[in-house]
Amino acid sequence: xxxxxxxxxxxxxxxxxxxxxxxxSFVLSGRDEMRISATARDRVLAAAAELGYRPNLTAxxxxxxxxxxxxxxxxxIATEPFAGRIVRGASAAALHHxxxxxxxxxxxxxxxxxxxAREMVDRQADGLLYxxxxxxxxxxxxxxxxxPVVLVNCYADGVPCVIPDELIAGRTAASxxxxxxxxxGVYLVGEPAPDVFAWRERTAGIAATGLDLAGTVPCSWWPExxxxxxxxxxxxxxxxxxxxxxxxxxxxGAYQALAEAGLRIPGDVxxxxxxxxxxxxxxxxxLSSVALPHYELGFLAxxxxxxxxxxxxxxxxxxxxxxxxxxxKVISL
Amino acid sequence: xxxxxxxxxxxxxxxxxxxxxxxxSFVLSGRDEMRISATARDRVLAAAAELGYRPNLTAxxxxxxxxxxxxxxxxxIATEPFAGRIVRGASAAALHHxxxxxxxxxxxxxxxxxxxAREMVDRQADGLLYxxxxxxxxxxxxxxxxxPVVLVNCYADGVPCVIPDELIAGRTAASxxxxxxxxxGVYLVGEPAPDVFAWRERTAGIAATGLDLAGTVPCSWWPExxxxxxxxxxxxxxxxxxxxxxxxxxxxGAYQALAEAGLRIPGDVxxxxxxxxxxxxxxxxxLSSVALPHYELGFLAxxxxxxxxxxxxxxxxxxxxxxxxxxxKVISL
DNA sequence: CTGAAAGCGCTTACAG
DNA sequence: CTGAAAGCGCTTACAG
Numbered sequence: 172x173x174x175x176x177x178x179x180x181x182x183x184x185x186x187x188x189x190x191x192x193x194x195x196s197f198v199l200s201g202r203d204e205m206r207i208s209a210t211a212r213d214r215v216l217a218a219a220a221e222l223g224y225r226p227n228l229t230a231x232x233x234x235x236x237x238x239x240x241x242x243x244x245x246x247x248i249a250t251e252p253f254a255g256r257i258v259r260g261a262s263a264a265a266l267h268h269x270x271x272x273x274x275x276x277x278x279x280x281x282x283x284x285x286x287x288a289r290e291m292v293d294r295q296a297d298g299l300l301y302x303x304x305x306x307x308x309x310x311x312x313x314x315x316x317x318x319p320v321v322l323v324n325c326y327a328d329g330v331p332c333v334i335p336d337e338l339i340a341g342r343t344a345a346s347x348x349x350x351x352x353x354x355x356g357v358y359l360v361g362e363p364a365p366d367v368f369a370w371r372e373r374t375a376g377i378a379a380t381g382l383d384l385a386g387t388v389p390c391s392w393w394p395e396x397x398x399x400x401x402x403x404x405x406x407x408x409x410x411x412x413x414x415x416x417x418x419x420x421x422x423x424g425a426y427q428a429l430a431e432a433g434l435r436i437p438g439d440v441x442x443x444x445x446x447x448x449x450x451x452x453x454x455x456x457x458l459s460s461v462a463l464p465h466y467e468l469g470f471l472a473x474x475x476x477x478x479x480x481x482x483x484x485x486x487x488x489x490x491x492x493x494x495x496x497x498x499x500k501v502i503s504l
Numbered sequence: 505x506x507x508x509x510x511x512x513x514x515x516x517x518x519x520x521x522x523x524x525x526x527x528x529s530f531v532l533s534g535r536d537e538m539r540i541s542a543t544a545r546d547r548v549l550a551a552a553a554e555l556g557y558r559p560n561l562t563a564x565x566x567x568x569x570x571x572x573x574x575x576x577x578x579x580x581i582a583t584e585p586f587a588g589r590i591v592r593g594a595s596a597a598a599l600h601h602x603x604x605x606x607x608x609x610x611x612x613x614x615x616x617x618x619x620x621a622r623e624m625v626d627r628q629a630d631g632l633l634y635x636x637x638x639x640x641x642x643x644x645x646x647x648x649x650x651x652p653v654v655l656v657n658c659y660a661d662g663v664p665c666v667i668p669d670e671l672i673a674g675r676t677a678a679s680x681x682x683x684x685x686x687x688x689g690v691y692l693v694g695e696p697a698p699d700v701f702a703w704r705e706r707t708a709g710i711a712a713t714g715l716d717l718a719g720t721v722p723c724s725w726w727p728e729x730x731x732x733x734x735x736x737x738x739x740x741x742x743x744x745x746x747x748x749x750x751x752x753x754x755x756x757g758a759y760q761a762l763a764e765a766g767l768r769i770p771g772d773v774x775x776x777x778x779x780x781x782x783x784x785x786x787x788x789x790x791l792s793s794v795a796l797p798h799y800e801l802g803f804l805a806x807x808x809x810x811x812x813x814x815x816x817x818x819x820x821x822x823x824x825x826x827x828x829x830x831x832x833k834v835i836s837l
Numbered sequence: 838c839t840g841a842a843a844g845c846g847c848t849t850a851c852a853g
Numbered sequence: 854c855t856g857a858a859a860g861c862g863c864t865t866a867c868a869g
Contacts, residue, residue: 178862180862180863181862181863181864182862182863190839190840191839191840191841192840192862192863192864193839193840193841193864193865194838194839194840196863196864196865197864197865200863200864202864202865207838207839208838208839211838211839225622225625225626226626226862226863227566227626227628227861227862227863228626228627228628228863229562229565229566229571229627229628229861229862229863230566230845230861230862230863230864231862231863231864232562232845232863233560233562233563233566233844233845233846233847233861233862233863233864234844234845234862234863234864234865235845235863235864235865236845238562238627240627243607247592248588251588255581255584255588255591258588258591258607258609259580259609262607262608262609263609266608266616266619266620266623269623271606271608271620271623271624271627272606272607272608273604273605273606273607274576274591274595274605274606274607275595275599275604275605276591276592276595276596283599286599287599287604289558290599290602290604291604292558293558293559293560293561294561294562294571294573294604295560295561295562394786395786398788420786423786427788430763450783453727453728453753453756455731455760511846513846513847514846514847514848515846515847523855523856524855524856524857525846525847525848525856526848526849526855526856526857527854527855527856529847529848529849530848530849533847533848535848535849540854540855541854541855544854544855559846559847560845560846560847561847562845562846562847563845563846563847563848563861564846564847564848565847565861566845566846566847566860566861566862566863567846567847567848567849567860567861568847568848568861569861
């Protein structure tokens with residue numbers, strides 16, 4: 172006996188209530204056009220409750236050709252610590268709109284991406300989300316073409332996308348320093364990466380404030396290289412007044428190098444960063460960081476497909492500063 | 505015009521191939537019982553390829569009453585940094601078995617859990633996974649009763665579950681220290697938590713090695729309290745030889761306190777920990793840590809439902825040590 | 838207001 | 854080997 176044969180069906184509810192299946196369908200799906208009599212309505216509701224009726228949504232979907240289902244393809248979000256918030260946001264929005272999320276993690280492999288998207292399309296997902304770990308141009312898997320899709324944390328011509336507003340983020344980080352009185356001796360830490368959206372926008376945002384960087388300490392965006400680069404930089408004798416780290420991992424490495432050099436944060440050196448990962452609040456002193464709005468990215472994207480708002484726009488989501496103890500006010504004489 | 509009316513249907517493929525729908529169905533679903541003629545077979549395949557046919561899985565499911573779909577309900581896994589690996593493991597296993605994952609993040613709210621599970625059941629998911637952020641007893645939402653379910657990182661009577669083998673983990677951590685020659689001055693850092701599975705099993709595992717702890721430094725399992733507790737402990741004058749930290753976050757706090765006290769790792773104090781989060785490899789020196797096998801947990805659990813291996817067993821997944829630089833060999837005289 | 842009927846796109850015995 | 858038919862559980866015009 173298959174499991175579905177255990178489930179009570181609309182026909183059974185109708186029989187027990189003494190009405191037609193059509194009538195039962197109307198009251199249970201809340202469509203009141205036909206003005207079912209109140210007593211019939213009550214009998215159907217009572218029967219449904221008594222029998223524990225649950226609609227078979229796969230059957231309903233076959234008829235209505237809408238599944239209330241959204242597929243999310245992600246390269247490696249669930250691995251990447253805090254980027255899992257994209258998934259959480261998308262799930263919350265989906266649930267909120269009576270939808271359910273299909274999720275596939277592909278590790279970025281194009282073959283897997285295509286297969287996963289195809290599985291979703293074959294299951295008649297109402298729309299597809301394609302999410303990236305870091306903001307970048309996207310190449311859609313072939314099986315997504317012609318489907319309703321929104322890009323999350325990535326972008327492509329003619330496709331609606333939701334991305335973090337890194338331009339404002341750069342401005343926010345620089346402003347935080349300037350409002351504390353910093354003007355001189357501000358260094359950017361992190362390798363220039365003209366190909367990387369975040370780098371381009373953040374540096375443009377910083378420049379837009381009029382803040383004059385004293386220089387750049389190049390290093391790849393990870394703790395270990397950042398530690399080495401900042402250590403070497405400090406050993407040259409320069410003492411910076413403030414560091415803008417291009418992410419929290421770089422900031423961790425910078426903290427370590429600063430500590431080794433006997434420099435205090437924020438007394439000697441102020442630090443501001445991007446990401447606002449958990450790390451930011453764990454460091455000593457806690458790190459001021461501009462938050463990547465992953466939850467909001469996922470939420471908005473799922474909402475766009477749930478509400479069929481699929482015009483090819485670029486939605487920029489604000490990146491707020493989480494101010495913490497790593498920035499000191501400069502006393503000007 | 506609805507989207508589904510654009511999709512090419514099995515009937516169209518059959519017509520173009522000049523065979524019955526039944527014949528087309530047989531060749532396309534690879535069921536060879538009827539020994540379709542090779543030329544008919546080829547014509548069907550050609551027609552399907554030419555028309556770009558894709559089966560409507562929602563229709564197939566209605567007929568076969570299996571959806572090749574697995575639902576995953578998680579309290580807050582996608583938020584919790586590395587626990588997102590459960591999702592990744594489950595997704596990989598699902599895909600590997602031709603299934604797709606429904607995901608819902610509930611924030612641990614029972615109402616949301618129940619609603620989400622109901623949405624999955626209504627969509628005829630073949631089985632459900634219920635996952636917890638940290639290993640604990642589980643209370644299933646009512647809508648999951650009677651469904652095929654496996655518990656991930658949590659447990660309940662009579663329900664199959666997949667949990668990390670924390671007992672061996674405790675033994676592994678203690679053994680790592682002992683093999684390096686540590687016998688004396690080994691302290692456990694972290695608040696005793698008799699209600700917490702990980703605490704019970706880890707301490708039991710440590711005890712099982714015969715290692716005699718010199719004491720415990722109690723503190724809640726977070727960086728800040730750990731920093732404060734270890735700092736106070738050190739200020740009492742005791743210098744430990746080794747620390748077993750109950751998670752990586754505690755280890756971070758301990759590192760900070762040790763550094764402040766001018767103690768070197770591992771020269772003065774060896775440190776071993778549990779979790780093997782990203783943090784472990786970022787610290788200086790890199791931290792030896794016993795890995796939480798979240799990916800494997802998710803993978804195995806999804807595989808169990810995909811293969812219908814749903815006997816109510818407790819599956820314990822090994823927790824391997826990631827050895828790094830934080831443990832020093834003790835030179836005995 | 839209610840009921841009989843068609844149909845969504847498949848699969849699967851069942852006759853030939 | 855092939856084809857006509859029933860049916861999975863719903864929704865929705867369409868007559869009465």
